[in-house]
Amino acid sequence: MSTERNLYTISVYTENNIGLLNRISAIFQRRHINIESLNISPSEIDGVAKFTIVVNMIEDNVKKIIGQIEKQVEVIKAYYHDDEATIYQISGLFKIKSELLFEERQIQNIIKESNARIVTVNKDFFVLEKSGKKAELVELHQKLSAFGIMQYTRSGRIAVTKEEMKISTLLETYHN
């Protein structure tokens, strides 16, 4: 097995309970593992939450982490995938002075070329939204930085996997 570090997306299906975030993040903290990004949202199943956690680790250790996560009583199932096996996106928001939109022609070009979307414009600022891969957001950030960005934020990764997750089937087996 590879001893190289790699980006892995860990998907965790859980009950939607208070404290579970703490319980799951403690598994990483205890092993001195930095979480690259974390997103929690509803999943395709009613009442089941989905954690999407990105880590930079060697595969052997990811497997052990999966075991520790699944061991938690309120975790239904955990998976890990490399980037090849997932379709993933992150999203970024850029708040920029409105005057730049009209004065700097280049900004309009950048927006067009990057497929970014203007969410709102008012007299003081406009907000640009861009979804895509991290590299695309980094690139856009770089280009816009030259003009000055009032606020910038980026979401955690969200991902769906190419393979089937079969959580519903799994939940049925729990009932038996």
Add this chain to the structure above:
Amino acid sequence: METQTIKNNQIAKKVTERIFGSEAIVRCLIEEDVKIIYGYPGGAIMPVYDELYKYQDKIHHVLTRHEQGATHSAQGFARISGKVGVAIATSGPGATNLITGIADAQIDSTPMVCITGQVFSHLLGSDAFQETDIVGISTPVTKWNCQVTKAADIPAALAKAFYIARSGRPGPVLVDITKDAQFEELDFSYEKCTKVRSYIPVPKTAEGSLEAAAKLINEAKKPFIIWGQGVILSEAETQFKALVEKSGIPAGWTILGASALPTSHPLNVGMLGMHGNYAPNKLTNECDVLIAIGMRFDDRVTGKLDEYATQAKVIHFEIDPAEIDKNIKTDVAVLGDAKLTLDAILPMINENSHEDWHQQFKDLYEIEYEKVIKNDIHPTKEGLTMGEVIKEINIQSKGEAAIVTDVGQHQMIACRYTEFNKTKSNITSGGLGTMGFGLPAAIGAKMAAPEREVVSISGDGGYQMTIQELGTIFQQKAAVKVVVLNNDFLGMVRQWQQLFFEKRYASTEMVNPNFVAIAEGYYIKAKKVTKREELADAVAEMMASKEAYFLEVCVEKEGNVFPMVPSGASVSEIRLE
């Protein structure tokens, strides 16, 4: 019987009763057949204590002298009985004092339910008096925990708590209940929890894994079984013994696995790990198939992982899937409850004796006997050894006593030299290595099994960490036999300082009090022994005592525990001196 019928009718009709949350908590415990709990009252848990007062004919509450003692007593109770131990405390410091015991129970897979009071829910997060985030604090050291803020949620939360604590790989759980939930009324009915969606206590045994394991075992020339507490927790002692005897495979144990197979059993080749026996450590690196049963390859057992049994195929019987490949790569994982998997594999195992292989263990034992054991248990030089004290206790209790140890040199010596005849007879803090565990754990063990002789064996260091529990022994009239092996040192640390820090004895020498006077201060009969010729009589007097008894034995100051696998070394580098 009448109550039973009425109860059943209630369940059948789903009749509920309007009661307070505090009473519901006590009623839940009664429903779970809890008869003894250990705890300490305080503001946020007072409504529950008021109910305990009313229900004192049903539940015996043991007032320990510190909440840590309550958890260790609950652990001792659980370890000797196989039932869930219960500890209860108030919010804030009461709750945080439980943490050491909870962490100990977590790493040693001990079923325990802890109930803590919490401030009123409207005060949560306001830094109220005795408010602490015990759910947050206990999260990394509990199998499960939750906070209850509504009385109506109490029965389901506690039912779930007991189920999770005892099922699968057992562990501690904590239920934190706000004071308003205790004061609120609810329509009480109790249903035992039998499943939790998302939780699989016992994983399925993979198809073919038993056959694959049996094939490896049957074809092995030098197979070696290593077992842990899983055998005891699954109550698989009979199945385990049958497997060992039919296959003729030598078997070594982890500290928590001790007593699952009698020490005198011809195929019991002794303790694994850092201060274990010579043969099982050495031969771990010579076996061709290593069969691990209900153990987790702790670093104290394996020594240097890269040089641990690399030549062997590894079979791992295990209930917790997260243990597979965690430390040691497994060739065949047999998931499931050991009682069931061992039962299932037995018919597939060929009868064998492995005489030559077994002889290698015997030969190495002889070396260890000459170099170490003889001097430990039959010393000729001046100064009592810990080993001879253990030997004497063992002879006089005919190996029937449950030995409850603390942590350190005495613990290793006790595990090495006690001849266990009965299962669940070695109660000790293994994974966490909690000094102070022994005395309160012995109280819990004695109360859970009053018919058994329970001997608490501690060093002078650990004993003083929970010495206040002598008060609990006195108040409860718990007939615990308390032995302190006093060398006026924190002996294990001193041994390391001697071996690895050029004898710089930094803060390991203890200036000790008059232990006999302290015990007598609690009205406990007490004696101190300093000479070899006094030992047998003193132990006899202790064993004959119907009440609690304290025996201090002054042992040689700078005795060392050998064999020893130095930290970071391979098991085959085990040292005899």
